[in-house]
Amino acid sequence: MTTNSAAISEGWVESVSPRAVTKGSSILGLQNLTKRFGAITALENVSVDINKGEFITVIGPSGCGKSTLFNIVAGLDSPDDGHIAHHSRAIDARELLGQVAFMPQQDLLLPWRTVLDNAILAIELEGTPRAKARAQALKMLPEFGLKGFEKHYPHQLSGGMRQRVALMRTFLFRRELMLLDEPFGALDSLTRSMMQRWLLEIWQHHERTVLFITHDIDEAIFLADRVLVMSARPGRVKLEQRIDLPRPRRGDIVTSEEFMAIKRRLLAEIEEESMKSFAS
Amino acid sequence: MKAWIAPIMRGNSFRLALGVLAMALAWQLSVVLFKVPVHYLPSLPLIAERLSHYPDPFIAGFIRTASEMLIGLAVGTLFGLLSAVIMQRYRMVRHLLLPLFIISQTIPVIAFGAIVVMWFGNSLLAKAVIAFYLTFFTITVNTLAGLDSVDPKQISLLRSFGASNQQLLWRLQLPSALPAFFTGLKLAVATSLSGAVVGEWFGDTTGLGVLLLQSMYNEDTISLWSAILLVALLGSVCFGVVAAIEKRVLFWQHKQDINH
């Protein structure tokens, strides 16, 4: 516990033990979170346990409170009710600010910064000297497919590349938990599936815990250890589905029978929710 | 067309030069062809002769007005930026001060001639103060709009990285407000020049504003046009410099424009 906190405060959690062992130790426990905006209840009694090294995807109809959930986990918002435990210690939601690597829907790159300087933004804000931060980022560039582009500006990049810069920024900000909010939502399907496989590689290599929002069922199943299906407003966790498909996952897994079975089950649930939100 | 001319032809400055030349030609032709009386529109050679014959007051006036304007513009820009940042950070200050700022701009400065002379004398400072008075508000309002328009998601992102208020201001808000700030600065060039010229009407001996006033009351159209052209030169040069700086600083904006 203490070693963990120390590691976090240093900004770098080097997972030394094999994943099989770390899995199961809870990083973040959310219990009965409820959040209201005026008359609207965005989240109701949402409980999730996020374990170290896990890849969790969240899927649900629009307006199900996914973004609210993310804002709370990122420490940007506080729930009206419920408890949050960080490494089994009860904390206030605001304490999570700066403890989680957050990647929003849009890449939100700063147009006046180069690829390299955009990537180091988070660690620079943390206090890492620029030169050191740049050196770190330079080493990561090839892995993110950005080698040779370090001096480019965002307006000179394609959508996929911009997203990779944003991801690199998130990875460089070394936190146990990464929050990815529909990072590939704006990409075409070919680029998207390439990015998904690539993300899994990176995730496995860097041993992070990921909470990932998506609208795309295939993506949710393909990436996850666990899929959370959320209900229409008020947002609740309607179903929690473990995905035991073998890793590393290959592109053709989406046509396998197991994959299809899971997809059918999830589709049925989501269909029901979508109808509800459509009718209301 | 020769290959080396083409890129120049596309340049803004070339287009401007061409435009100025065309205007000068139209001016001169209309004066000669329609025999426009001198007291309406003197011919360009007459103006050139006046400027070369008595260069001293015009040169001194140009320098004087330029320095008044630049001091006013510089101080106004600093003050405008600072007040915008403070108003953006502290809602209360904005609620309390912004109405006063707005009211201050509805008061015609020319009505304050006597007070300005009383407080600041005939000094260069007095005119710089008027230029400042006409400048800061444009900067404040535009910068404030720029600071306000920063994408809240962007702020959330930086906050989630644990950014402090200071870091947020320098890394995100100020750079994001730059386009709006430059819009304001370009407007402020004209208003600060206006302030310097009007300021000189309250009892001064040198300056382009003095020359304007003097030639108006002496019904001396040649000097009047000479002074107007010099004011135009001063305004255009300053505007051009600001626009050039803007282009360099906001490189990403122009690139985006081309892409669209």
Place this chain on the structure above:
Amino acid sequence: MKSTISKWHRLNAALAVILLPIIFSHSATAQTLTEASVRLKWLPQAQFAGFYVAKEKGFYIENGIDLTINPGGPNVLTENLVATGSDTFGLAGGAPSVISSRENGLPVVAIGLGTQQTDFVFVAKNDGPVETIQDFKGHSVSTWFTGANHILSAMLADQGVDQDDVNIQPQQVSVTPFVNGSVDVVTATWYNELNTIRNAVGEESLRFFIPEDYGISIPRDALITSERTLANSPELVTHFVEATIRGWKYAFDHPDEAIDIVMQQSPTLERDHQETMLAEMQRLMTADAAQDHGLYWLDREKLLKTHDLLRRYDVISSDIDIDSAFNISILESIPLADRMP
């Protein structure tokens, strides 16, 4: 308030030193000289030749004054600047403006009057429809609504003309409407507009209606200072007036040199025009009471009449003590011979 103002000035002076290294360097003798300034009523021209000549010839320095000459401008009121202490002395509009300033509580005192007569005249064309004041009826007259209109009213009243029968129009900066014939009678200062009209129309084809011929004479170009300065440093005031008179006398005796000095201030001025202006100024400044009492003399009788005129046309709503508004003691402390033109 006085201390507030001087604090302001000190602050400004300090700022000026910091901001602007180009500061007028004072002459070596500056320490023994008293600094003072005079605010004129308009931009530099021969109407103020005396001041510029006296400064250029060192008359003020000889009298121990380091004088700054500040020109006027639209919306810059000399009386106000002198009252607040921004300027030590001033050349104000004339007797009427001094009287209304006094009525409005400004602590200014006139210590001399430049032109002994009304400095403007109503002008018609010889071949036009207007031959007498009676003919103003049904014709268009343009005049300045800053005081000249009251003198016009008085002249019409003197001749039994009903003001409502005359088409009185505000007069513009330019005299072109008169030259073009769209206005029958125009108002012109002897030293400025009249000159332009003469050049455009020709002296011989003009007919003048002079206020003095109808018993109205309004002295103009008032030399003023604040009550405070007059009470605290009467010698300074005397020295200033004396040097100014010397300047005027020198200008009258050496008109070419005087115009040179004025033209240095404002090189784009027209020389011929300025020469005529100086000559007209000489005529107006040496007229009437100045013949016996010297330049800048305060003609009490004329001042009382001016006061009555202003009362009649409601320019002022209460009586003003003429003798405290126009203080003759300074002029009297200068030997008559020195004041005589």
Place this chain on the structure above:
Amino acid sequence: MSQSQSGRLWGLVSVLGCLVIWEVSVRQLDIPSYLLPPFSDIVIQVSQNFPSLMSASAATLSAALSGFAIGTLAGLLLAILLTFSPVMRQSLLSIIVAINTVPMAAYAPLVILWFGVGMESKVVIVACEVGFTVLLGALSGLAQVDRRSIDLLSSFGAGRWKIMWCLRLPTALPAIMTALRLSTVRSIIATIVVEMLGSYLGLGWTLYQSVVMSNFLTVWSAILLASVISLLFFASVAWIERRVVFWQ
């Protein structure tokens, strides 16, 4: 109470606070009225000279409004024409920007010499001031239209006037309204500047005349009225703006 309402309330508090400080300090420090009269005296002066000040205000406002209307029309028309002709637009834009950097104050003496003292000069100056602002605002607004939307409308068979009316102008409306709002206060001040340099009507003339007559209370009441009129003009255009560009 909403955020903006409480904001406005605090604004009012601050303005009133300044007026109270003005009133009290002038009275306590015995500041002579030629330096700064107490605010209440100015209000009393306004009410006492209400008819004459109102007619002066009316003269100023009518000149400003006429110039404003003419300038707006001319600016819009020119902007539309220039949008139709990209070649003209390219060659004239730099010149227009250059002319616009010259302050109105510099042209004022010339316009007075050309058009004489009176309504014409004021209207011309205000029309120029407003016209250039509207022209530049409208040009940038009209250029903001998405090429694809134009292509879409063309594919529906719309001509360029139709496109101008149905697409370009609505798109440019926010920019045009901003330019109009900016022009309100300027048009009043421009009128007053011209009136002070040469005129025999309006608040500027009242200012000039009262200064000459050392009537400082009238000077201040004219300033007060000028400020109030500018604020009202500004507020009404801002009100119209909010209704016209409701989607922003």
